[in-house]
Amino acid sequence: MAAFTSNKTHHFLTRKLTTPTRRPLKSTRVRMSLQESGPSLAVVGVSGAVGQEFLSVISDRDFPYRSIKMLASKRSAGKPLTFQGRTYTIEELTEDSFDGVDIALFSAGGSISKTFGPVAVGKGAIVVDNSSAFRMEEAVPLVIPEVNPEAIRGFKVGMGKGALIANPNCSxxxxxxxxxxxxxxxxxxxxxxxxxxxxxxxxxxxxxxxxxxxxxxxxxxxxxxxxxxxxxxxxxxxxxxxxxxxxxxxxxxxxxxxxxxxxxxxxxxxxxxxxxxxxxxxxxxxxxxxxxxxxxxxxxxxxxxxxxxxxxxxxxxxxxxxxxxxxxxxxxxxxxxxxxxxxxxxxxxxxxxxxxxxxxxxxxxxxxxxxxxxx
Ligand SMILES: NC(=O)c1ccc[n+]([C@@H]2O[C@H](COP(=O)([O-])OP(=O)(O)OC[C@H]3O[C@@H](n4cnc5c(N)ncnc54)[C@H](OP(=O)(O)O)[C@@H]3O)[C@@H](O)[C@H]2O)c1
The missing domain is CATH 3.30.360.10 (Dihydrodipicolinate Reductase; domain 2)
Incomplete structure (x- = not known):
C-alpha cells in the first residue's frame, strides 16, 4: 500500500473538533515559502474552510511566493492572521485588491467569483477559482492535474495576460x-x-x-x-x-x-x-x-x-x-x-x-x- 503523502497533526480544522470556539485565524506551520522570485498571491476567502486550507497547503508544499494578500469580507477585515511566522491583517476584498497580483486563489462563493474574478483577470492575474461560477464556460479550463493537465498547457505566470482556471467540484x-x-x-x-x-x-x-x-x-x-x-x-x-x-x-x-x-x-x-x-x-x-x-x-x-x-x-x-x-x-x-x-x-x-x-x-x-x- 502506498504511503499517504501528507499527515498533519495540528491542522486548524482538526483542532476545531476539540474547541467549540470560532477557529483561530492562523496556521501554525513555520516553514517559509516567502521568496523574492516567487509570484505574488492573493487568497480570497482566507477566513473560510478552503481559504485556511490554502495556507496549510502552501506551507506543506513550500509553494513559493514573494507576497501574499489575505482577503475576505468586511466581517473579517482588520483581523490579524499569523502565517509562516508573519502577522498579516485580513483586508476587505475590493476592486483594488488585485493590483500587482500574479495568482489569485478564490474560495468565497460563486457570486464573489463572478464579480471579482473578471476584475482580477483584468488586472493580469491568473485566477484559480474554487466555486462553480465558471466551470462550464467553454473557454475556462476545468482541471485536475493528475487527470487533464493538458487543459492548461501554456498557462504561465508572466504570460502577459490574466486568465481564469476552474477547480472542479469536490465530489x-x-x-x-x-x-x-x-x-x-x-x-x-x-x-x-x-x-x-x-x-x-x-x-x-x-x-x-x-x-x-x-x-x-x-x-x-x-x-x-x-x-x-x-x-x-x-x-x-x-x-x-x-x-x-x-x-x-x-x-x-x-x-x-x-x-x-x-x-x-x-x-x-x-x-x-x-x-x-x-x-x-x-x-x-x-x-x-x-x-x-x-x-x-x-x-x-x-x-x-x-x-x-x-x-x-x-x-x-x-x-x-x-x-x-x-x-x-x-x-x-x-x-x-x-x-x-x-x-x-x-x-x-x-x-x-x-x-x-x-x-x-x-x-x-x-x-x-x-x-x-x-x-
Ligand atoms: N468546503 C469545501 O469542501 C469546498 C470544496 C470545493 C469548493 N468549495 C467552494 O469554495 C468556496 C468557499 O467554501 P468554504 O467551504 O471555504 O466556505 P466558508 O468556510 O463559508 O468560507 C467562505 C469565505 O468566503 C468569504 N466571503 C464571504 N462573503 C464575502 C465577501 N462579500 N467578500 C469577500 N469574502 C467573502 C468569507 O469571509 P468572512 O469570514 O469574512 O465572511 C470566508 O472567508 C465556495 O464557493 C465553495 O463552493 C468548497
Whole structure:
C-alpha cells in the first residue's frame, strides 16, 4: 500500500473538533515559502474552510511566493492572521485588491467569483477559482492535474495576460481521481455515483453546526438548524443543493457535466445521488463503472495502486476499507471495495468505494497543484 503523502497533526480544522470556539485565524506551520522570485498571491476567502486550507497547503508544499494578500469580507477585515511566522491583517476584498497580483486563489462563493474574478483577470492575474461560477464556460479550463493537465498547457505566470482556471467540484475530483486511471485502460461508458458528503463541504459554519447539534441532541435539547433546514446530527439527508425540475439536485448535475468536460467525452453516461452524512470532514463515494473493454478486478487494483494521488485500502480479510477519518487531512484519495459488478456481463463492470478529503484534494490542494503548474 502506498504511503499517504501528507499527515498533519495540528491542522486548524482538526483542532476545531476539540474547541467549540470560532477557529483561530492562523496556521501554525513555520516553514517559509516567502521568496523574492516567487509570484505574488492573493487568497480570497482566507477566513473560510478552503481559504485556511490554502495556507496549510502552501506551507506543506513550500509553494513559493514573494507576497501574499489575505482577503475576505468586511466581517473579517482588520483581523490579524499569523502565517509562516508573519502577522498579516485580513483586508476587505475590493476592486483594488488585485493590483500587482500574479495568482489569485478564490474560495468565497460563486457570486464573489463572478464579480471579482473578471476584475482580477483584468488586472493580469491568473485566477484559480474554487466555486462553480465558471466551470462550464467553454473557454475556462476545468482541471485536475493528475487527470487533464493538458487543459492548461501554456498557462504561465508572466504570460502577459490574466486568465481564469476552474477547480472542479469536490465530489467530481474525488470520483475522477479513482475512475480516470481505469477509464484510460478500459473506457468508462457509464458511471453511477452515490455520495456520502461531509459537513466540511458546506464550509466552516456547517462544521460548527454539526458539532453544536451533536452536543444539543446528546443533552436532549432541540438542535439548532441555521445552515441546514433539518437535523443533521444522527441523521442524513439529500444534499442541500437546489433541486432542479428534473429531480436531480445541482450537486448531482455537477458530477454529470464536469465529468464530461474533464474527460472531454460528451458521450459518457453519468448519474449521481448526493447525500449529506454527519461526518465532519472528507467525502465518501460509491462508484459503479461500466466499461467498453474488459477490465478484471486484479488489473484494476494494480492500475489504482500505481495511480498518482491514489492509495488502495482493500483488505477483505480484515474488512478494512477507506473511511473518511483515515483520509482526513491527507492528500491522497483512498480506494477500496474493488470488485467485479455481478450484475454486468464478464469483466465489463466494477464497483469501487472512494474516500477523499474534499477540503484538501477536493479544493485547496488541487488548486495549489494547478498554481504549481503555472510557475
Ligand atoms: N468546503 C469545501 O469542501 C469546498 C470544496 C470545493 C469548493 N468549495 C467552494 O469554495 C468556496 C468557499 O467554501 P468554504 O467551504 O471555504 O466556505 P466558508 O468556510 O463559508 O468560507 C467562505 C469565505 O468566503 C468569504 N466571503 C464571504 N462573503 C464575502 C465577501 N462579500 N467578500 C469577500 N469574502 C467573502 C468569507 O469571509 P468572512 O469570514 O469574512 O465572511 C470566508 O472567508 C465556495 O464557493 C465553495 O463552493 C468548497
Amino acid at each position: 467530481t475530483i474525488i470520483c475522477l481521481m479513482a475512475a480516470t486511471p481505469l477509464h484510460r485502460r478500459a473506457k468508462v461508458t457509464r458511471m453511477v455515483v452515490s455520495t456520502y458528503q461531509a459537513a466540511s463541504g458546506a464550509g466552516a459554519a456547517a462544521m460548527e453546526e454539526l458539532e453544536l447539534q451533536t452536543r444539543e441532541v446528546l443533552e436532549g435539547k432541540p438542535p439548532t438548524c441555521n445552515i441546514f433546514n433539518q437535523q443533521y446530527a444522527f441523521n442524513l439527508f439529500s444534499h442541500n443543493a437546489p433541486v432542479l425540475s428534473n429531480g436531480y439536485n445541482e450537486e448531482e448535475i455537477k458530477l454529470v457535466k464536469e465529468t464530461r468536460k474533464i474527460w472531454n467525452d460528451m458521450n459518457v453516461r453519468v448519474t449521481a445521488t448526493c447525500i449529506r452524512v454527519p461526518v465532519m470532514r472528507a467525502h465518501a463515494e460509491s462508484v459503479n463503472l461500466q466499461f467498453e473493454k474488459p477490465l478484471d478486478e486484479e488489473t484494476a487494483r494494480d492500475i489504482l495502486k500505481n495511480a498518482p494521488g491514489v492509495v488502495v485500502i482493500d483488505d477483505r480479510a480484515s474488512n478494512h476499507f477507506p473511511t473518511p477519518l483515515e483520509v482526513s487531512n491527507k492528500d491522497d484519495v483512498a480506494v477500496g471495495r474493488i470488485r467485479r459488478d455481478l450484475s454486468q456481463n464478464g469483466d465489463h463492470g466494477l464497483d469501487i468505494f472512494v474516500c477523499g478529503d474534499q477540503i484538501r484534494k477536493g479544493a485547496a490542494l488541487n488548486a495549489i497543484q494547478i498554481a504549481e503548474m503555472l510557475l
